[in-house]
Amino acid sequence: MTEKTPITLTVNGRNYTIAVEPRRTLADAIREDCGLTGTHIGCEHGVCGACTVLVDGEPVRSCLMFAAQADGKQIRTVEGLAKDGELHVMQQAFMDHHGLQCGFCTPGFLMLAVGVLEREPDISDEDLLDVLSSNLCRCTGYQNIVKAVRAAAKEMRGQ
Amino acid sequence: MTSPAKFIGRSVPRLEDRPLLTGQGRFAADIDFPGQWIMRVVRSPVAHGEIKSIDTREALKLPGVHTAWTAADIAHIPPIGFRLTGLKQLEAYRQPVLAQRYVRYVGEPVAVVFADNQYVAEDAADLVEVSIEPREPTLHASADLGVFDHELTSEAGVVEKAYGDVDAAFAAAHAVVALDLSIGRHTGVPLETRGAIARYDAERDVLEMHGAAKVPHWNRDTLAQMLDRATESVQLYEGHVGGGFGIRGELYPEDVLVCAAALAFKRPIKWIEDRREHLIAANHSRQQHHRIRAAIDAQGHILAIDNEFFHDNGAYMRTHAATVPDLAAAMLPGPYRVPAYRAKGHIRLTNKTPCGTYRAPGRYESTFVRERLIDAIADKVGVDKVEIRRRNLLPKNALPYALGLDTLGTHIVYDSGDYTLLLDKALSAASWDELQSDLKKRRAAGELVGAGIAMFVEKSGLGPFDTVRVEIKPDGAIEVVTGVASIGQGVETAIAQICADTLGVDYKTIAVTHGQTDRIARGMGAFASRVTVMCGEATRLAATKLRKEVLRAAAELMQTGVEALDIVDGEIVRTGGPGPSMPLAELARALPHALSAEDTFESSHMVYPYGVHIAVVRVDAETSGIAIERYMMAYDIGKAVNPKLVEGQIAGGFAQGVGGALYEEFLYDDSGEPLSVTFADYLMPTAREIPETSIILSEDAPSPLNPLGLKGAGEGGVNPVGAAIASAIDDALQRPGAVTQLPVTPQRLKRLLAGRRQSSTT
Numbered sequence: 001m002t003e004k005t006p007i008t009l010t011v012n013g014r015n016y017t018i019a020v021e022p023r024r025t026l027a028d029a030i031r032e033d034c035g036l037t038g039t040h041i042g043c044e045h046g047v048c049g050a051c052t053v054l055v056d057g058e059p060v061r062s063c064l065m066f067a068a069q070a071d072g073k074q075i076r077t078v079e080g081l082a083k084d085g086e087l088h089v090m091q092q093a094f095m096d097h098h099g100l101q102c103g104f105c106t107p108g109f110l111m112l113a114v115g116v117l118e119r120e121p122d123i124s125d126e127d128l129l130d131v132l133s134s135n136l137c138r139c140t141g142y143q144n145i146v147k148a149v150r151a152a153a154k155e156m157r158g159q
Numbered sequence: 160m161t162s163p164a165k166f167i168g169r170s171v172p173r174l175e176d177r178p179l180l181t182g183q184g185r186f187a188a189d190i191d192f193p194g195q196w197i198m199r200v201v202r203s204p205v206a207h208g209e210i211k212s213i214d215t216r217e218a219l220k221l222p223g224v225h226t227a228w229t230a231a232d233i234a235h236i237p238p239i240g241f242r243l244t245g246l247k248q249l250e251a252y253r254q255p256v257l258a259q260r261y262v263r264y265v266g267e268p269v270a271v272v273f274a275d276n277q278y279v280a281e282d283a284a285d286l287v288e289v290s291i292e293p294r295e296p297t298l299h300a301s302a303d304l305g306v307f308d309h310e311l312t313s314e315a316g317v318v319e320k321a322y323g324d325v326d327a328a329f330a331a332a333h334a335v336v337a338l339d340l341s342i343g344r345h346t347g348v349p350l351e352t353r354g355a356i357a358r359y360d361a362e363r364d365v366l367e368m369h370g371a372a373k374v375p376h377w378n379r380d381t382l383a384q385m386l387d388r389a390t391e392s393v394q395l396y397e398g399h400v401g402g403g404f405g406i407r408g409e410l411y412p413e414d415v416l417v418c419a420a421a422l423a424f425k426r427p428i429k430w431i432e433d434r435r436e437h438l439i440a441a442n443h444s445r446q447q448h449h450r451i452r453a454a455i456d457a458q459g460h461i462l463a464i465d466n467e468f469f470h471d472n473g474a475y476m477r478t479h480a481a482t483v484p485d486l487a488a489a490m491l492p493g494p495y496r497v498p499a500y501r502a503k504g505h506i507r508l509t510n511k512t513p514c515g516t517y518r519a520p521g522r523y524e525s526t527f528v529r530e531r532l533i534d535a536i537a538d539k540v541g542v543d544k545v546e547i548r549r550r551n552l553l554p555k556n557a558l559p560y561a562l563g564l565d566t567l568g569t570h571i572v573y574d575s576g577d578y579t580l581l582l583d584k585a586l587s588a589a590s591w592d593e594l595q596s597d598l599k600k601r602r603a604a605g606e607l608v609g610a611g612i613a614m615f616v617e618k619s620g621l622g623p624f625d626t627v628r629v630e631i632k633p634d635g636a637i638e639v640v641t642g643v644a645s646i647g648q649g650v651e652t653a654i655a656q657i658c659a660d661t662l663g664v665d666y667k668t669i670a671v672t673h674g675q676t677d678r679i680a681r682g683m684g685a686f687a688s689r690v691t692v693m694c695g696e697a698t699r700l701a702a703t704k705l706r707k708e709v710l711r712a713a714a715e716l717m718q719t720g721v722e723a724l725d726i727v728d729g730e731i732v733r734t735g736g737p738g739p740s741m742p743l744a745e746l747a748r749a750l751p752h753a754l755s756a757e758d759t760f761e762s763s764h765m766v767y768p769y770g771v772h773i774a775v776v777r778v779d780a781e782t783s784g785i786a787i788e789r790y791m792m793a794y795d796i797g798k799a800v801n802p803k804l805v806e807g808q809i810a811g812g813f814a815q816g817v818g819g820a821l822y823e824e825f826l827y828d829d830s831g832e833p834l835s836v837t838f839a840d841y842l843m844p845t846a847r848e849i850p851e852t853s854i855i856l857s858e859d860a861p862s863p864l865n866p867l868g869l870k871g872a873g874e875g876g877v878n879p880v881g882a883a884i885a886s887a888i889d890d891a892l893q894r895p896g897a898v899t900q901l902p903v904t905p906q907r908l909k910r911l912l913a914g915r916r917q918s919s920t921t
Binding site for chain 1: 172173175176177179180181182183184186188189222277278279347348349350351352399400401402403404433434646647648649803804806807810811812813814815837838839843844845846847848849851852876
């Protein structure tokens with residue numbers, strides 16, 4: 001159980017060759033072995049979604065995936081959203097619509113929303129609400145998150 | 160302030176957002192120190208029992224495990240004291256940092272292990288063998304008294320408050336309305352679990368604790384006392400905090416343990432709570448059972464209220480001591496004229512997780528109880544629920560109004576307000592009369608739909624003081640240093656807005672430093688919706704002083720009179736017209752470290768915002784589900800520094816209120832085993848359950864207790880949600896008084912619906 005296996009995680013386009021125990025979660029590997037602490041751990045049982053990252057384009061609860069399962073896959077985290085200091089449309093929309101307060105759940109919501117809209121840009125408002133109800137936020141009461149994602153969706157479709 | 164406000168009152172973007180949006184936040188779990196050990200807590204699996212033995216031998220054999228502690232190893236550390244409302248008699252019920260002879264709830268820390276990493280630490284904790292002889296648990300606060308130990312019963316104390324002649328009023332009453340009401344056990348549950356990282360710097364002889372929140376100065380002082388150190392040799396550091404809500408940042412056993420261990424082992428010690436631990440070990444709140452009676456006259460005017468209640472405080476008295484039941488007793492009268500009042504609150508201990516405050520502590524509970532009572536009075540005298548409120552509301556000319564009760568060391572004096580005006584605004588925004596006829600039609604067509612209303616008075620801006628220092632650095636950077644804390648609510652932005660307008664600079668050029676005990680000698684922290692009021696006014700005072708100092712120094716350098724100068728957009732300019740000007744940064748360079756001012760705002764009274772919520776719900780007779788169709792919140796906070804942030808506070812509080820009204824509840828089985836230990840059992844609302852709301856931000860009644868007229872905004876969103884939704888469910892079922900217990904879960908609603916079918920067939 002404690003024997004370590006070498007794996008390579010590709011996170012935001014950069015390769016991290018690390019050695020992990022088979023039981024090590026992807027969330028812990030991203031945070032501790034790759035040093036990317038923008039991915040947050042809120043429940044470790046797959047409900048709150050704070051740890052959501054994109055694995056080969058799909059939103060994934062990184063607390064429910066083993067790091068070894070992500071070997072060789074393309075992983076995207078919140079640190080990879082802004083380009084050259086310019087915020088991603090989704091990040092800007094969260095700022096404009098006051099879609100965050102304490103900011104702990106925010107990376108998970110950003111990755112969830114970006115992942116879904118890249119895959120399904122024309123998603124209906126109703127379906128989008130279903131998707132967003134898969135993550136928990138305790139500060140905002142969700143209304144501003146929903147507004148922000150809808151605004152970003154519009155802009156992402158326009159591009 | 161000489162120029163009109165440029166930032167106060169405007170919804171400017173937050174200064175806090177960028178690092179949080181880009182993954183650059185520094186939350187507790189993000190802090191690491193080289194050579195650190197990870198601490199894992201071994202917790203009692205039994206609700207009540209006597210510890211027979213704790214065996215750590217197997218755990219210590221595991222590679223990567225360094226050592227373990229039980230109570231005997233830290234016998235010199237006293238229990239954690241009381242921060243607020245600390246009655247002497249409650250001290251015997253404080254929680255030991257590690258359980259000594261008895262365990263009193265599932266989750267109570269009985270030992271800790273220290274290891275190289277989290278995985279090994281958890282393995283080791285599993286190997287610690289704890290042998291406990293079970294005792295009968297006490298699980299119901301209003302049942303017969305249980306035992307705390309061989310001497311003490313489960314009633315830790317009684318909160319009593321009263322004014323007027325209650326017995327005479329009841330004797331002379333036209334009628335008496337009596338209700339039996341309960342509020343469930345729920346709590347704040349911030350998305351970031353707790354965490355604490357301590358390290359000892361031998362060179363400076365300083366103990367540091369990172370991951371502090373809410374009340375860093377009080378925690379620093381208390382830790383120093385408990386660990387027998389000089390105050391200044393303990394420093395606390397607040398990073399980003401993933402939500403507060405009352406629960407996060409209080410001083411807990413785990414905080415003391417990491418600090419004691421860092422001192423003992425001369426190693427950085429890191430502890431990060433997992434979610435199961437959080438749900439059984441961090442403060443719970445709210446659980447209360449009221450037996451309430453009102454004496455009324457023939458028109459439904461209240462003559463007296465008699466409020467007896469049982470507060471289920473869980474296993475121990477923690478830092479809040481009697482705060483929650485005290486507030487519940489003191490704030491119950493709300494916006495109504497209550498000529499005589501008596502409250503008797505039994506503080507009862509049970510073998511469940513200990514309790515503390517949760518956003519609108521004591522008021523979510525007492526508003527539910529009071530507003531249920533008002534609805535029942537309406538039903539008794541046969542008037543509608545709006546009319547009964549109009550008859551009983553305190554009129555505008557009654558304010559300021561001394562209630563005749565005390566709480567949190569202050570006399571309750573409603574400082575300003577026009578309750579009837581806000582009620583009218585809310586009713587008109589909700590088109591109340593049309594709404595009523597529409598709902599009537601829909602009910603006639605077979606739908607179970609109804610509207611509810613609840614009114615409340617909040618409290619905020621608790622003193623006694625806050626101190627702020629404003630400084631212009633030699634490089635021109637402006638820093639505000641304060642002893643308050645940020646729990647995610649937007650403190651930095653609001654304080655920067657106030658400082659910017661006072662000083663005459665852009666709010667974006669101001670950095671606000673908070674929660675660092677080594678930067679300012681004292682501070683009160685962030686609780687009781689106090690920050691914008693107390694720190695806001697302290698900031699205005701300090702910035703006013705600094706502005707004077709800047710103009711005096713500039714006048715000398717620019718060889719003109721102070722009255723000829725102004726500061727506009729960070730530039731010292733001539734008021735009379737064109738002429739040479741000077742950027743603040745240039746002055747700061749010329750006078751390094753001279754441009755600094757400190758001031759303190761003291762206040763012995765709280766300020767009292769007030770509000771009205773209106774709910775429209777639809778009950779599904781098949782599934783017993785409840786959908787909130789519309790929800791409207793009107794709140795008067797005197798003056799909104801940043802309306803968008805205030806609305807954010809209200810909307811967020813509302814969602815928590817819905818959780819407590821319909822979904823969230825910590826349940827236990829008959830042996831005291833907690834049943835709500837994951838997010839799959841403890842149901843917090845998601846985006847699906849929270850409807851879009853409308854918010855009326857009203858500024859009719861600025862507080863006379865501070866020049867900007869500020870009142871706090873943190874708790875008005877959550878306060879009356881249980882009350883308003885209960886009232887709407889009654890209306891949907893057309894059964895006044897049907898809801899007597901929160902949360903109204905599908906199971907409970909199903910029972911109500913069964914009762915409804917019965918009553919309609921008999």
